[in-house]
Amino acid sequence: WWFFTLIIISSYTANLAAFLTVERMVSPIESAEDLAKQTEIAYGTLDSGSTKEFFRRSKIALFDKMWTYMKGAEPSVFVKTTAEGVLRVRKSKGKYAYLLESTMNEYIEQRKPCDTMKVGGNLDSKGYGIATPKGSSLRTPVNLAVLKLSEQGVLDKLKNKWWYDKGECGAKDSGSKEKTSALSLSNVAGVFYILVGGLGLAMLVALIEFCYKSRAEAKRMKVAKNAQNINPTSSQNSQNFA
The missing domain is CATH 1.20.5 (Single alpha-helices involved in coiled-coils or other helix-helix interfaces)
Structure with a gap:
C-alpha cells in the first residue's frame, strides 16, 4: 500500500502540473502586431463595414500592412456576414481570425458553444450614437441623457447585465480568459x-x-x-x- 500511495501521489502531481500548463497555455497571437508579422493564421473582416473601412483608410504602417495582406489574400479573407465570419473561425481550427467591433465580439464570446475568444486590445476607439434629423430639437436632450447615463455608470451596468450576467459561458473573468477546471x-x-x-x-x-x-x-x-x-x-x- 505504501508503494501504491507513492505512485498515486506522484501521478496526481504530474497530471496536475500538465493540466494547469495546458489551461494556462498562452495563445500564439496576443495583438495585432503578432497577427501582422505571420502568415500561418489568416485574418479578415466583414466585406462591407466600418472595420474594413478602418483598415482601408488607415495611415498607420501596421494597419496598412494588414490591409495589404487582406486585400491580396487568396482565398478571400472577407466574409459577407458576421455569422459567416464566426462560423469560419470555428471551422478553421485556429487558422483564421475574424476582426470585428469589440462590442459584437464580446457578445459572441459569451454565447454557446463558448469556443471563441477575444484576443488583444481594441485597435481603435469609437462609440455608438443615436441619429436624429438635422436640426432636430431632440439632439441636445438626447446627448445630455446619454452623457448622464454614461457618467452614472448605467450604460456599463446594462452591458454587464445583458452581455455577461445573462451570458451562456459563465461570468466575465476580469478581462482574463484563463479558466481553471477541476482535475477529474x-x-x-x-x-x-x-x-x-x-x-x-x-x-x-x-x-x-x-x-x-x-x-x-x-x-x-x-x-x-x-x-x-x-x-x-x-x-x-x-x-x-x-
Missing part, C-alpha cells in the same frame, strides 16, 4: 488501472503459490505416510533375526 477522476485513472492490474496479478500469484504449496504439502504427507508403512516392517524383521 479520468485525469488520474491510470493509477487505478495500475492498482486493479496489481491486485489481479497479486491474486494470480497468490493462487499459484497456494496450489504449489498445496501440492508440495501433499507430496510431503504422502512421503511421510509411506515412510510410516516401511518402518513397522523393518522393525518386525529385526525382531525375527534376533
